[in-house]
Amino acid sequence: xxxxxxxxxxxxxxxxxxxxxxxxxxxxxxxxxxxxxxxxxxxxxxxxxxxxxxxxxxxxxxxxxxxxxxxxxxxxxxxxxxxxxxxxxxxxxxxxxxxxxxxxxxxxxxxxxxxxxxxxxxxxxxxxxxxxxxxxxxxxxxxxxxxxxxxxxxxxxxxxxxxxxxxxxxxxxxxxxxxxxxxxxxxxxxxxxxxxxxxxxxxxxxxxxxxxxxxxxxxxxxxxxxxxxxxxxxxxxxxxxxxxxxxxxxxxxxxxxxxxxxxxxxxxxxxxxxxxxxxxxxxxxxxxxxxxxxxxxxxxxxxxxxxxxxxxxx
Amino acid sequence: xxxxxxxxxxxxxxxxxxxxxxxxxxxxxxxxxxxxxxxxxxxxxxxxxxxxxxxxxxxxxxxxxxxxxxxxxxxxxxxxxxxxxxxxxxxxxxxxxxxxxxxxxxxxxxxxxxxxxxxxxxxxxxxxxxxxxxxxxxxxxxxxxxxxxxxxxxxxxxxxxxxxxxxxxxxxxxxxxxxxxxxxxxxxxxxxxxxxxxxxxxxxxxxxxxxxxxxxxxxxxxxxxxxxxxxxxxxxxxxxxxxxxxxxxxxxxxxxxxxxxxxxxxxxxxxxxxxxxxxxxxxxxxxxxxxxxxxxxxxxxxxxxxxxxxxxxx
Numbered sequence: 001x002x003x004x005x006x007x008x009x010x011x012x013x014x015x016x017x018x019x020x021x022x023x024x025x026x027x028x029x030x031x032x033x034x035x036x037x038x039x040x041x042x043x044x045x046x047x048x049x050x051x052x053x054x055x056x057x058x059x060x061x062x063x064x065x066x067x068x069x070x071x072x073x074x075x076x077x078x079x080x081x082x083x084x085x086x087x088x089x090x091x092x093x094x095x096x097x098x099x100x101x102x103x104x105x106x107x108x109x110x111x112x113x114x115x116x117x118x119x120x121x122x123x124x125x126x127x128x129x130x131x132x133x134x135x136x137x138x139x140x141x142x143x144x145x146x147x148x149x150x151x152x153x154x155x156x157x158x159x160x161x162x163x164x165x166x167x168x169x170x171x172x173x174x175x176x177x178x179x180x181x182x183x184x185x186x187x188x189x190x191x192x193x194x195x196x197x198x199x200x201x202x203x204x205x206x207x208x209x210x211x212x213x214x215x216x217x218x219x220x221x222x223x224x225x226x227x228x229x230x231x232x233x234x235x236x237x238x239x240x241x242x243x244x245x246x247x248x249x250x251x252x253x254x255x256x257x258x259x260x261x262x263x264x265x266x267x268x269x270x271x272x273x274x275x276x277x278x279x280x281x282x283x284x285x286x287x288x289x290x291x292x293x294x295x296x297x298x299x300x301x302x303x304x305x306x307x308x309x310x311x312x313x314x
Numbered sequence: 315x316x317x318x319x320x321x322x323x324x325x326x327x328x329x330x331x332x333x334x335x336x337x338x339x340x341x342x343x344x345x346x347x348x349x350x351x352x353x354x355x356x357x358x359x360x361x362x363x364x365x366x367x368x369x370x371x372x373x374x375x376x377x378x379x380x381x382x383x384x385x386x387x388x389x390x391x392x393x394x395x396x397x398x399x400x401x402x403x404x405x406x407x408x409x410x411x412x413x414x415x416x417x418x419x420x421x422x423x424x425x426x427x428x429x430x431x432x433x434x435x436x437x438x439x440x441x442x443x444x445x446x447x448x449x450x451x452x453x454x455x456x457x458x459x460x461x462x463x464x465x466x467x468x469x470x471x472x473x474x475x476x477x478x479x480x481x482x483x484x485x486x487x488x489x490x491x492x493x494x495x496x497x498x499x500x501x502x503x504x505x506x507x508x509x510x511x512x513x514x515x516x517x518x519x520x521x522x523x524x525x526x527x528x529x530x531x532x533x534x535x536x537x538x539x540x541x542x543x544x545x546x547x548x549x550x551x552x553x554x555x556x557x558x559x560x561x562x563x564x565x566x567x568x569x570x571x572x573x574x575x576x577x578x579x580x581x582x583x584x585x586x587x588x589x590x591x592x593x594x595x596x597x598x599x600x601x602x603x604x605x606x607x608x609x610x611x612x613x614x615x616x617x618x619x620x621x622x623x624x625x626x627x628x
Contacts, residue, residue: 068436120619123380123436124563124573128615131560135608142605242444245437255434290448294441302431 015252015264022267025274033281043161047228049273050163051076054221055240056247056269057170057262058214063248065210066190066257067115067122071130072218072244076237078137079104079222084146084232093152100223101216107133108215112208130241137234146232156227163224170217174262177213186210191258239290246297247272272296326570327582330589337592345599355478357591359546362484364587366539367562368569369491370421370532372583375566376495377528378508378575379435383424384536384562386446388555391417391540393450395466395550396459406463414537420446421533422526429525439529450552458551461544470545480542487538491580504528508575560611565590567618590614 012019035041055072062069082103087096111129115122156162177183185206188196197203221240226232251268253260275296276289342349367384374381391413398412420442427438461467472479495501503524506514515521539558544550568586571578593614597607 114616118619121573124567124619125616127560127563128612128619131608131612132616135605135610135612138605138608139603142603242440245440249437255437285452287448287451290444291452294443294445294448297437297441298427298433301433301437302427305432 011261012263015261015267018250018252018264018267018271022271022274025271025278029274029278032278039161040159043159043164045277046161046163046167047157048277049270050167051221051224051228051240052243052247052269052273053167053266054170054217054224055244056251056265056272057174058217058221059244060248060251060253060260060262060265061186061210061214061217062122063253063255064187064190064257064260065207066193067207068126068245068255069214070123070126070241071111071133073237073239073241074130074134074137075104075107075215075218076222076225076240077234078107078133078140078237079219080226080229080236081137081141081146081222081232081234082219083223083226084148085140087149087152088147093149097223100219104215104217104219104222105212106215108218109208109212111215112211115211116204116207134234141232141234144231144233144236146226148227148230148232150230153227153230156224171262171266182206182209187258189257193257242290242293242297243272244269246293246300249297250300327579327585329570330568330582330585334585334589334592337589337596341592341596348595348599355481357595358481358588359478361587361591362480363539363543363546364558364561364565364590365484365584366487366542367536367558368565368583368587369487369580370528370535371562371566372569372571372578372580373491373495373504373528374435374532375563375571375573376508376575376578377504377525378511379428379525379528380439380563380573381421381424381529381532381536382436382439382559383420383443383446384532384539385555385557385559386443386450387417387420387533387536388540388543388558389450389550389552390420390446391537392544392550392554393454393459393552395463395541395544396461399463404464406465409463410465410541413541414534417537417540418530418534421530421536424533425526425529428529429522454552458549461548461550466541466545469542470548480546483538483542487535488580488584495580500524500527505576508577510576560615561587561590564611564615564618567615573619 030036033041036045055076059069059072079100083096083100086099087093089095089099091098107129111125114120114125114129118125154160174183178187181202182205185196185201185203186209188199188201189203189206193203222237225236229236247269248260248265249255249268250271251260251264251266253265253268272293275292279289279292280286338349338354347353367388371381371384394416395409395413398416399406399409424435424439424442427433427442428435461470469479469483474482495504503514503519506517506519507521507524511521536555536558540550540555543554547554565583565586566578567573568589569578569580569582569584570586571582590611593610594607597610
């Protein structure tokens, strides 16, 4: 048990700066908008953050396998569209939710099979599937429409701490998944594919499951966004592709696979969410967040190299 | 061995040419007017834009990278051109040179980030694209700009011995690129860099400088494509370049260049561009829905992946 905590503690290394910056921003936010300190205010804050947290974790899962997912934004759109068109069917809310989540997992698994069995680079496969997924969303709903039953919107995005509960479930679920052979194989296969394979890890299966899980989480984010707005929108997900990468990178998840933590990805997405909120309240145009995201990514990823260059000069 | 390698590369590049001829013959027999010289000339004009973006994309991909900022750079060129026009410049050459300098500068920024700061190409170019997207909306707003540059107007409409000038411009730049890539020392280092960056650095390739140059060229050719698009369209607006990100990568992959770097030729990309336009024309004849077009393009790239190489170590 003491070994467990020692390892957990060591995995926080390198995240210290992020946690400090995040704490600073949260305190600043609480000073600027004291409303967040009430239970209702905190609940709404988590609701704003929740879709971003989901896509950040989805991207982190793929990056842990050593890949990258460029189809997250398209999948959020497809998830929102499927949710908004299937809830009115014979099976109601439960059927619509199952359809959305099942679609996400199935599409994710299909992408996983192409990447894992076909051994094609994830970047080009997910770029191609992003267009297929985006096209499918446009076929289902050419323009924003459909409907989410008000009671579901109220349950997910109303005055209940549902998002907080789901976040806790997500963290617990990830801990459990990491205790299974497939969950361990995901990280091991990303860290050292050949070594893991030779030690008997089912790296291919683990990777396919990782893509399915990622698709499920992303479709879930689409469902949540649809519940927030009350309808489906095929292109609502576009900003999420880069935001997910930015959050994961901020959270210390490596592009090379095998390095990174869920807590890092969550902290990264929380920081992004706080930044976007602050910019919104400062009355900056919404597109300014694109500029900030781009700069954040470049600076975060370039930081180690910049440090090395500075050390060489000094 | 070397001969066989060269043969397979030639075959890969020749395949799309064969496909084009086949498609034109079959479509010409089924659809009256499809294979008429006028329609073919029109399709090649459309292919010129993809072909020009494809120059930079091919070079970057052969060098082991990818450029996801080409679409944004095209839009920048189309939006910035009227802004940098100045009165004493009656021919319009000055504005064109300035626009190309801006586009090349964007590429150079990518090159510095990737070559000198060690950022992964995917991240750097994606971040550049996002930043530009935000800046463009802030600078240009939602309004469209009209062309009144005399040289561009001439470029978009004039013909020399029956051949549109834009096709001639493409042919000239393409010839230049092919001669440079396959006939010079620096061209050979691009292949070396894409095959094994470490080995090429150890054998004296100026890795950083070549990388910087590749991305600068990519920005430059995307700028050329943006100007050509503006000349053909008569109008520029935010989002005008968006379709060309996937098209340029698709043309590269269709042309038999390995997405993993180190192998390929621009001659294949030329055919890839024409093939892509032909397919799009056929899809439009059958069904004009944007969703289907997106799905078929995505499937096309997935379908061509077996030609484009696998991840060896996984």
